[in-house]
Amino acid sequence: TQLLEQSPQFLSIQEGENLTVYCNSSSVFSSLQWYRQEPGEGPVLLVTVVTGGEVKKLKRLTFQFGDARKDSSLHITAAQPGDTGLYLCAGEDNYGQNFVFGPGTRLSVLP
């Protein structure tokens, strides 16, 4: 079973600060996705990365897929209270037969 670990588990920062959260595995994934989940709602897809070393930007969010496709990071610049939520990564194995979610990083951005 492929496992994804996320760090930190919890993060509380002030509005305007920058932050990076991480998603790591000992296994290779063919693709990896990042989601944000707000309380009482389902996860919402932010981005999919498929190529090792790939970097994608979504406004103030920068996503990177590791060269070996075993890890990924999400960097948020100038965090805003609206960024508060649970950030989940999900990985798909090379056969497209199995995918798993990490436990998430719970981010709180204080005004």
Add this chain to the structure above:
Amino acid sequence: GAGVSQSPRYKVAKRGQDVALRCDPISGHVSLFWYQQALGQGPEFLTYFQNEAQLDKSGLPSDRFFAERPEGSVSTLKIQRTQQEDSAVYLCASSSFSGGAKLQETQYFGPGTRLLVL
């Protein structure tokens, strides 16, 4: 257009009771997924449908869990003889992808059903 809807949003059941959770996917979406999300954890895959065919049920934790999608649209997840460890949020997601790798298309999640077994 309407997103994925789930009902009920909250369900309290006594241990041993049977429950049925409903998912209405986005119209026309071929693929449908069920996940279980325990408190403080990420979603865990339960089962996957392509139209009415249940192609993967490897994540169902026991034979008390049963899912169906008889007409390829609405799906029901049934849990028989509920136990306290079944308490979780049950998420449904749908996507337009119809084959191959499951994560290649965007999955749209419903708000979930929060099940509490007393």
